[in-house]
Amino acid sequence: MNRKWIFIFFTLVLSLCLFGLGIAGDKKANSRKGKLLFRKNCRVCHDGGKAQELGPYRKxxxxxxxxxxxxxxxxxxxxxxxxxxxxQDLLDILAYLRAGAADSKVPRGCG
Ligand code: HEC
Structure with a gap:
């Protein structure tokens, strides 16, 4: 009887750990990465040259x-x-743009 409960206990602990890992490994947007991605993939045109100037504060x-x-x-x-x-790249870029949007706490240009 005792062993059965120990088994159930450890199974529970193990599943909670796996659950936690699942959450940690969930897709998280990274605005710092987004900033670099935006500079590299969007600003090249959206600097008012080839295309309209776009920076977080623009929207x-x-x-x-x-x-x-x-x-x-x-x-x-x-x-x-x-x-x-x-x-994932696009989620990161969106996180960066949202973080510096016109109505965010710290509206940002392209910096
Ligand atoms: C090769 C050049 C180039 C790159 C790189 C580029 N764009 Fe564009 N984009 C344009 C052009 C040209 C237009 C249309 C004219 C304009 O909006 O100035 C446009 C239009 C847009 C529009 C529509 C604007 C509107 O009001 O209809 C958005 C939003 C946009 N781009 C976002 C992005 C984002 C975000 C990235 C990076 C993932 C990106 N662009 C990368 C050239 C580019």
Whole structure:
């Protein structure tokens, strides 16, 4: 009887650990990475040269979210550039843009 409870206890602990790992490994957006990705993949054109100047402060949080809404990029002239990036890259870029959006705590230019 005792052994059975010990077994159940350890199974529970183990599943909680795995559950925790699952959460930790969940897709997290990284705005610092997003900043670098944005500079490398977006700013090259969106600096007011080839395309309109785009920086986090240019839009509000909600507006950035709709810019990144699923498949919305297919309407943009730079669709091909978006397709080069992974879903995770785009999540990171969105995190960066949201963090510095016009209505965020610290609106940011391109810095
Ligand atoms: C090769 C150049 C180039 C690259 C790289 C590029 N874009 Fe563009 N993008 C354009 C051009 C050109 C347009 C259309 C004209 C404009 O908006 O100035 C455009 C349009 C857009 C629009 C639509 C603007 C609107 O108001 O309709 C968004 C949003 C956008 N780009 C975001 C991005 C993001 C985010 C990235 C990086 C993942 C990116 N672009 C990379 C050239 C580029």
């Amino acid at each position: 509000k949080i909600k507006e950035w979210e709709s810019v990144f809404a699923k498949d919305k990029y297919k309407e943009y002239a730079c669709k091909a550039e978006w397709e080069k990036l992974s879903e």
